[in-house]
Amino acid sequence: MATSGLPSDDLDRTLRFVLDRALGMGAVYADARFQDRRLTLVGLTARREGGTPGGGRAAWEVSRHTERGLGVRVVGPGGREGFAATSDLSRPALAKVVSDAAAGAMSGRAGPSGEGGEGTSLGPAVRTVGRAATPRRLHPDDLELEEKRDILRTFTAEAFARSETSTVSLAYADAAGTDVFASTEGSRVETDSARVILRAGVEARHALRAFDSAESLGGVGGLELLSELAVKDLARRLAANAADWLGAPAAPGGEMTTVLDNQAGENFVHEAVGHSCEADAVLTGASVMGGRLGREIGAPGVTVVDDPGRVGTVGMYVYDDEGVPARSVTLIEEGVLRAYLHTRRTAAAMGVEPNGHARARDFGYVPIVRMGTINIEPGEFTLEEMLEDIDRGIYLMGKRGGQVDPARGVFQFRPDRARLIRRGELGEPVRAPSLSGSILDILQSIDAVGRDLVFHPGGCGKGFPGQTIPAGSGSPHLRLTRATIGGAGSGDPDWAGRKEGGA
Numbered sequence: 001m002a003t004s005g006l007p008s009d010d011l012d013r014t015l016r017f018v019l020d021r022a023l024g025m026g027a028v029y030a031d032a033r034f035q036d037r038r039l040t041l042v043g044l045t046a047r048r049e050g051g052t053p054g055g056g057r058a059a060w061e062v063s064r065h066t067e068r069g070l071g072v073r074v075v076g077p078g079g080r081e082g083f084a085a086t087s088d089l090s091r092p093a094l095a096k097v098v099s100d101a102a103a104g105a106m107s108g109r110a111g112p113s114g115e116g117g118e119g120t121s122l123g124p125a126v127r128t129v130g131r132a133a134t135p136r137r138l139h140p141d142d143l144e145l146e147e148k149r150d151i152l153r154t155f156t157a158e159a160f161a162r163s164e165t166s167t168v169s170l171a172y173a174d175a176a177g178t179d180v181f182a183s184t185e186g187s188r189v190e191t192d193s194a195r196v197i198l199r200a201g202v203e204a205r206h207a208l209r210a211f212d213s214a215e216s217l218g219g220v221g222g223l224e225l226l227s228e229l230a231v232k233d234l235a236r237r238l239a240a241n242a243a244d245w246l247g248a249p250a251a252p253g254g255e256m257t258t259v260l261d262n263q264a265g266e267n268f269v270h271e272a273v274g275h276s277c278e279a280d281a282v283l284t285g286a287s288v289m290g291g292r293l294g295r296e297i298g299a300p301g302v303t304v305v306d307d308p309g310r311v312g313t314v315g316m317y318v319y320d321d322e323g324v325p326a327r328s329v330t331l332i333e334e335g336v337l338r339a340y341l342h343t344r345r346t347a348a349a350m351g352v353e354p355n356g357h358a359r360a361r362d363f364g365y366v367p368i369v370r371m372g373t374i375n376i377e378p379g380e381f382t383l384e385e386m387l388e389d390i391d392r393g394i395y396l397m398g399k400r401g402g403q404v405d406p407a408r409g410v411f412q413f414r415p416d417r418a419r420l421i422r423r424g425e426l427g428e429p430v431r432a433p434s435l436s437g438s439i440l441d442i443l444q445s446i447d448a449v450g451r452d453l454v455f456h457p458g459g460c461g462k463g464f465p466g467q468t469i470p471a472g473s474g475s476p477h478l479r480l481t482r483a484t485i486g487g488a489g490s491g492d493p494d495w496a497g498r499k500e501g502g503a
Contacts, residue, residue: 014070014089015182018098022074023184025102029075029122030184033321035363036068037177040140044152044170048160058156062145067177071363072097076105079121085364123348125185128325132318133192135311136222140174140194143223148172151198151226158235159202164243166205167212173197174223187323195220195314195470197457200234204242211248213241213398213416215263216457219472220316241398244429245417251433253487257393257421258435258480259386262454264415265475267399269376270460271413272439273304274473276406277331277339278357278369279346288409288439289337298335298443301379305330306341308356308372313472314457315374319356321367326356331374335443343369361467368463373472379449386448386479393421394485396435404439412436412486434486442480450477 015032022030043061069087076082082104086097140148152170159168176194181187201214217234218225260268281287289297308317308326317326322344329339342350343358346369359370387395398416405411413435420427455474461467 011180014094015180015188017091018070018072018094019182019184021095021098022072022102025074025098026077026106027074027102027184028077030101031073031187031323032182033071033360033363034180035070035177036066037175037362038064038066038141039173039175040064040145040148042145042148042152042172044149044156044168046156046160046168048166060149067362069363070094070097071360071365072101073366074098074101074105075121076102076107078107080105080107081121081366082106083366121348122344123354126183126322126324126344126354127186128189128319128323129187130319131190134194134220134316134318136194137224138222140176140196140223148174151231154228155198155200155231155235158232159239161236162204162239162243164204164206164246165202165239166210167203169201169203171199181319181321181323183323189319189323191318193220193317194222196223196225197314197470198226198231198234200238202235202238202242204239204246206246209247211242211245213238213245215398218457219312219314219455221312225312241417245431248417248429248431251394251418251430251485251487252420253433253485255482255484257390258483258485259383259390259393259395259421260475260478260480261395261397262452262475262477263398263456264396264413264435265376265478266456266473267402267413267415268411268435268442268478269304269475270371270374270458270471270473271402271404272411272442273331274306274341274371274374275404275462276409276439277341278371279340279342279350280369281406282340283346283349286407288406289340292337293339295337296335297337297440298332299446300335301449302332302335302443302446303330303377304332304374305377306357306371306374310373310455310472313373313455313474314470315372315472317359317372320358321360322354322358324354324356324358326372329355329357332443341369341371343367359469361469365463365465365467368467370462370469371460371471371473373455373474375453375455375474376449376476376478378451378453378476381448381450381477381479383450383452383477386450386477387421387426388424390421391423394430394433395419395421395426396432398432400432402434406439409439410437411439430487435483436486437484442483445481445483446478447481448479452476
């Protein structure tokens with residue numbers, strides 16, 4: 001595998017220079033992360049005018065650039081870390097970046113220099129050597145820019161086939177290149193990867209009424225993830241959503257039986273469960289999951305896994321940004337909390353092995369605990385079976401965002417849209433209400449898990465300074481026996497409930 005940007009021998013000499021210099025300045029451990037990625041971004045906003053799809057008002061934005069540089073982390077004798085990064089790979093610039101990182105690390109008690117190992121704050125030494133290439137059939141570099149623009153044109157034409165569609169907003173992005181990690185413990189791992197994403201939004205409008213629906217498509221892989229069939233299907237679905245919910249009334253509010261579709265379910269599992277199971281939050285007392293390992297926190301049948309190795313998802317990676325092989329971690333097993341997500345430092349603090357969940361946005365950021373691709377494992381129910389014994393309830397679909405407080409264990413999310421459930425069947429569309437409550441209460445209230453596990457790409461922000469990274473999430477349909485819905489109120493005291501004799 002060829003390393004882009006620098007010949008392999010030159011890169012190895014660069015990495016050796018950085019690591020040797022750090023050791024010479026008294027580090028007990030140091031690592032270096034080199035990155036060379038090529039990015040293409042294509043945006044399109046098209047508006048219907050005069051009855052013509054996209055007629056005349058189509059605004060394109062195109063950019064191409066490279067993210068290339070090296071980040072250095074140094075651990076001093078007292079266990080403190082220093083970090084610095086540069087996009088200048090000249091010897092003087094590299095010498096300075098090591099000095100800057102060492103300056104942040106060399107505080108606290110004095111101690112001998114040497115290879116990092118049992119005595120560092122990162123725990124036992126980790127030595128990983130390997131090369132990997134993430135799967136793809138059609139590399140982004142093999143397509144011309146005009147062919148990538150054609151993907152957006154295909155979506156736009158399909159979305160404007162619905163007469164209600166007023167605006168299409170698209171953002172295409174691909175990234176491809178090489179990441180190399182090396183450490184004073186002897187690790188050297190190299191990954192050749194590619195990722196493609198299409199973020200799409202469709203707005204429908206009639207007179208003064210408007211509604212929009214959005215979703216993303218893609219993952220780690222090549223342009224096969226944005227096939228013509230998949231792009232057209234997404235366009236039709238979003239255009240239908242926008243049109244069907246145009247002018248929908250407000251949803252009822254109160255506590256009621258609720259069914260979450262795949263995206264609403266994955267929003268919950270990522271935000272409420274995933275972030276609460278990140279070990280840095282647990283160690284600082286900022287997670288409701290702290291001190292609960294081995295305890296039942298959810299209903300039987302609820303199993304949550306974070307698997308960075310899940311092929312095709314946007315959160316896929318082979319090695320994390322500390323050179324630790326990515327590992328599938330079962331966080332919750334049949335309702336019982338089993339594990340947290342770890343960097344080397346958090347794993348050492350808890351006396352467990354690291355599990356490959358240290359991630360950084362790019363070479364300019366320090367790795368922190370992050371999810372890869374998190375999901376609730378599928379169960380046995382169909383959607384029809386979930387609905388059949390609900391007399392009155394609500395079906396929440398899609399995701400528009402929300403907020404979570406892992407320390408207090410509470411959340412509030414907003415889906416994309418909703419439908420009422422009446423006598424075991426889906427009823428009329430309503431505007432999406434909020435879903436709020438206690439993370440643990442919701443986990444306990446899941447009484448049916450669907451068999452239809454689906455994954456979607458997304459982004460996740462965390463850290464100071466903030467790091468937004470690609471993160472995958474998935475969920476089957478979920479049924480909640482009770483959930484607090486922040487709608488306008490139906491005026492019907494018997495809105496929420498089950499058919500008599502229902503499960």
